[in-house]
Amino acid sequence: MTFEQALEACLESLGEILRARLRQLKGEQFESNLEISMEALGMVFLPYMKRKEFHVYEGLVMMLALFPHIRPQLFDRILQDVFPNGGDFPELGGVRGKHHRGFLPTGTTALYLFGGDELSQRFHFQKMLSSDHWLHQEQILKVATPAPSEPSLSGQLV
Numbered sequence: 390m391t392f393e394q395a396l397e398a399c400l401e402s403l404g405e406i407l408r409a410r411l412r413q414l415k416g417e418q419f420e421s422n423l424e425i426s427m428e429a430l431g432m433v434f435l436p437y438m439k440r441k442e443f444h445v446y447e448g449l450v451m452m453l454a455l456f457p458h459i460r461p462q463l464f465d466r467i468l469q470d471v472f473p474n475g476g477d478f479p480e481l482g483g484v485r486g487k488h489h490r491g492f493l494p495t496g497t498t499a500l501y502l503f504g505g506d507e508l509s510q511r512f513h514f515q516k517m518l519s520s521d522h523w524l525h526q527e528q529i530l531k532v533a534t535p536a537p538s539e540p541s542l543s544g545q546l547v
Contacts, residue, residue, distance in 0.1 A: 395432035399452045400460055402426065404467055406449070406502050411471040414478065419505060425449065437529075446503055447524060450517055453494045453502070454530050454546040464492035480506070484545055496532040496542030518542065 390398075402425045413419040430448035431438045437447070456463050464483070469475075482497025496518045504510030516522060524530040533544035 398429035461491040
């Protein structure tokens with residue numbers, strides 16, 4: 390598998406998680422046994438995979454922060470595919486940039502994609518976005534400071 394193929398596989402996994410969560414909003418059952426290629430994540434995030442505590446969701450949250458830079462249309466196309474008439478999805482979070490017209494994921498986006506509406510899962514994944522987590526401490530990923538009086542996880546993943 391080449392690096393480009395691994396990156397494609399990671400993007401596809403992220404897209405499938407989004408499709409499954411959007412279908413859940415339409416009343417369908419969330420398909421929780423989605424296949425995520427550890428081989429692909431390993432190729433893309435090899436330096437981080439060497440950490441004993443590295444988890445597949447840490448790789449996916451890094452992909453979530455990266456996709457606007459490498460495939461900016463990813464979320465918008467999936468949203469249009471699942472909801473052709475559009476809609477407003479506060480569960481999904483996300484922001485639009487000043488100059489970037491595509492979907493930019495937020496901390497809220499990560500919590501919904503990985504935890505859905507289950508509070509225990511959301512609290513579990515929220516730890517991954519905290520300033521105590523190694524992703525933040527090693528300046529790999531953080532949630533940007535949101536506008537005043539906005540929820541703390543409504544900041545963009547950067």
